Amino acid sequence: MSSHREAPEISKDPAADNTDVYAFVSPDQPDTVTLIANYLPFQNPQGGPNFYEFGDDVLYEIHICNAGSAKADVTYQFRFQTKIRNAKTFLYNTGPITSIDDPDWNRPQTYSVTRVAKGKSVLIGRGLTVPPVNVGVRSTPNYANLAAQAIHRLPGGRRVFAGQRAEGFFVDLGSIFDLAGLRPVNPAHLIPLAAVEGVNGTQALNVHSIALQVPTSDLTRDGKRPNDVADPASVIGVWASASRRAVTIRRDHAGNPVEVGPYVQVSRLANPLFNEVIVPMSRKDEWNATDPAQDSAFAQYVSQPELAGLLPVVYPGVFPNLAAYTKPRADLSAILLTGIPAGIVPGFQNFTGTTPADLLRLNVAVPPANSPNPLGLVAGDPAGFPNGRRVFDDVVTVELRAVAGLTIPLVDPSFTPDGATSAIKDGTSNTNAPYLDTFPYLGHPAGGYQTKPGTPAA
């Protein structure tokens, strides 16, 4: 949920709220790339009787640009359809659901997958079943088995999964959005508190995930699997979006609204936390409705990030070098808007061209790491963020440290990061279900019966 409820309008529309995007060379199938787009944040496992589901009225898309234009060269579209088997009951399921075709599941959802490229739309899958949510031990026993049944093979060596997963993004939401607090360094805050470990604000929450694994050649500009990291053709840019019909008509006494007109984008996401903490609130809705190719209109917020100005204020005396640095943040512009060109990080580049665009840039010629480091590229692991993003990458720590100045020396060797910069962390880790070693890589969702709600405090 790096981008959850991040804008005023989308915060009111969870079914279309794009929360995270992941893109990585599949560690167990290195001739493929896995693309994941998550929606529907903050799912309480106990959220019945109408459990969370994809919107039948939402067009979900994963876009890939491979020719340096910041425009989609390949798009995968996902459309969902729900039905009610038994109109006479209020129940989501009328007995244990032991298969994704089980008639006891009263509200099954299916979907289609369409691939759009070179002006042509090709339907590559239809009638694919979403697994039920993890209701509880009686309703959805052996949930892992149900989820496995919902991994569908598509033509061309592709696989797809769409359904509920454990939230894989971890962050101390409660502290960070409480005036930029970081619990491990509480004593240094302008409003000091005792230092404590970070609290993962996404613990025990689920999300809905669309995961697609395709041959690398499906995504590249020349239809081949590149092996030269320095080749521009090795880099793809990935983002996801959600769109709704232009007009919604609500009629008296009718119940369901009628949707009319072409699809209009209401949410998009590439790099984690972009719209969350970079774009000002007054323009977040606008950002969600625009395309990455239009991001020159928002580039100023990257080159002069508000958060970089706040850190020295909120942590007085901790970031003097950052406070004194007034040059445009070319390091952040590269990481988030153009990719890192060759020659900056030895043996690595993920440059997509000079058009500023928020894209998750993946160099598909970089093989999976034998010993992955969740801090990715800044820690010497080029298979990790910001070279794409793996499900376990600690993007909060990476981006906090980058904003605080850790990456400035890449472009300005005269700058010395403050001593605290490399120690910044929110103190959280994944406390939900463990990630999987195989597709779809995000862990199994928390069950409604099994999960205990948190402990409130005022």
Add this chain to the structure above:
Amino acid sequence: MIDPTRRGFLAVSGVGAAAVAAAALAPSAEAIESAASAPSSDLGSTDGPLVAYVDDVASGRITLVAGDSRAVVTDRALATSLARKVGRS
């Protein structure tokens, strides 16, 4: 050809300077609208509702939405007549 030196890198990725100037040029609603709603004489399927909304009574600009399609027409007389139906003069 990308200059791999740090100066070249700044020139390549230093979109900040250019972006400060460009920041004021956010896509206008008009630009987005005109890009998204190329006039079309075919609003597709005859099933489902046809929605017409008056963007601007004075200019007579009316947007029509049906099926998957959207079209924009200009008809001052129609726009004015519609406005009067809902009490707008």
